Amino acid sequence: QQQVKQSPQSLIVQKGGISIINCAYENTAFDYFPWYQQFPGKGPALLIAIRPDVSEKKEGRFTISFNKSAKQFSLHIMDSQPGDSATYFCAAEADKLIFGTGTRLQVFP
């Protein structure tokens, strides 16, 4: 049972463009929503996280938008750079962290 649904599976964006990755969940007990970034051959690393009491969180070029009523959240990467090419995982936590299936982002110059 996939508790956190992530889309798209892969994404190709041109340098300078906006990358958008979407996630949806069903469990209303989730109260923490982090995004992890993983480069090839490395372990995932926390990128940015949000709690459901706010609708948006921004850190540099990375923004999480959160829609509690729709049970959806998304990651926006502004001015995407080739160095952003990685796999991104959304996640949600109630008592344990549940990950989405991942999105492979490729940013071409």
Next chain:
Amino acid sequence: DAEITQSPRHKITETGRQVTLACHQTWNHNNMFWYRQDLGHGLRLIHYSYGVQDTNKGEVSDGYSVSRSNTEDLPLTLESAASSQTSVYFCASSESVGGRNEQFFGPGTRLTVL
């Protein structure tokens, strides 16, 4: 600098053999986790521990076991390796229970079961 290490980084074994993957962290974190990563499934929790002598089953625990005898280590054992256990395994640690704290991941172990 504090870190989390995994060994070996690559392992090839045969069906039916017992395999142990090591995880060692110097963060002094109470919480430790084992995940497996497979294409199309993301990261799935195998076992986790909230402290010494504490172990719990995750989503995909069948065929795996862990033990926690000290704060720093959480070895993962595949009792009788199966081809379905070919995967990349990640160990992670975090500070405290229920605090919604960042999990720090190791570099992973790529396991192939022939």
